[in-house]
Amino acid sequence: MHFKEVDSINRNYRIYSVLQFVLAVAIFGTVCFIFSNSMRTGADSSGMSRAVQDFLQSLLRRLGHPAAAARLTEHMVRKAAHFCEYTMEGFFLLLGTRLFTHKLRFLSWPVLLGLLTALCDETIQLFYAGRGSSVTDVWIDMAGVVCGLFVALVLLLIVRAIGAFHRIKKENRRLRAERERLLREQEEDRISAQPPHHENPNRRELL
Numbered sequence: 001m002h003f004k005e006v007d008s009i010n011r012n013y014r015i016y017s018v019l020q021f022v023l024a025v026a027i028f029g030t031v032c033f034i035f036s037n038s039m040r041t042g043a044d045s046s047g048m049s050r051a052v053q054d055f056l057q058s059l060l061r062r063l064g065h066p067a068a069a070a071r072l073t074e075h076m077v078r079k080a081a082h083f084c085e086y087t088m089e090g091f092f093l094l095l096g097t098r099l100f101t102h103k104l105r106f107l108s109w110p111v112l113l114g115l116l117t118a119l120c121d122e123t124i125q126l127f128y129a130g131r132g133s134s135v136t137d138v139w140i141d142m143a144g145v146v147c148g149l150f151v152a153l154v155l156l157l158i159v160r161a162i163g164a165f166h167r168i169k170k171e172n173r174r175l176r177a178e179r180e181r182l183l184r185e186q187e188e189d190r191i192s193a194q195p196p197h198h199e200n201p202n203r204r205e206l207l
Contacts, residue, residue, distance in 0.1 A: 016099070023096040030089045031117055037085070038121050042130015046074065053077045082137055083144040090114050090148025098156065107149070114145030 037045070053074050060069035093110035118141035125131035 020096075020099050023092055023099065026092045027089070027096050030085070030092055034085050034089065034117060034121055035124060037081075038124040038131075039128060040131075041128050045078075045131065049074045049077045049081070052081070079137075079140055082140045083147070086114060086118065086141040086144030087148040087151070089117060090145035091152045092148075093145070094149045094152035095156075098152075110149055111142075111145065114148075115142060118142060118145075 037048075040048070053072060056077065057069040057072055060066070060072065090110060093113055094107070097109045115138075118138045121141065122133040122138055126133050
């Protein structure tokens with residue numbers, strides 16, 4: 001095998017390993033973030049939600065939407081937070097799982113892991129004052145996971161399309177270079193196959 005090919009394989013393997021590590025850390029961090037929010041008491045959780053609500057209402061007023069700011073409630077903020085954090089988890093889960101298999105059945109693993117996280121999340125809340133479990137939250141969490149999976153799939157398709165486009169361009173450049181090389185060789189062979197030109201001695205004497 002050519003030295004450049006071996007070097008390219010080693011470089012790709014290192015990049016692959018780094019991506020695996022980064023995504024593993026991202027998944028672990030996201031799950032820890034979700035569970036840390038579940039371990040807050042009802043008063044602490046409500047205080048965080050009100051702080052986010054105040055920020056969003058202030059932002060909406062600055063953008064010229066006072067009516068939307070007035071309609072924004074703490075309940076809406078809490079449900080949106082559920083959806084967003086599980087969207088992030090679904091996104092990282094699909095990308096992480098995709099590194100280990102290219103088959104379509106790998107889609108079931110992120111869904112199952114997302115469901116397991118949601119069930120554990122709601123179970124943890126049962127042990128903290130002012131918190132409770134909700135089936136509605138599980139459905140919201142799963143909707144977030146599915147949304148994250150969809151975003152990750154779209155991103156993978158875009159990356160694959162860009163990669164295929166560059167591979168086609170590279171192959172076309174290689175084919176053009178090969179065609180030009182063959183044309184040059186044919187021209188050289190044609191020139192070398194021509195008989196040498198000898199001047200007519202009778203014409204020289206006439207001159």
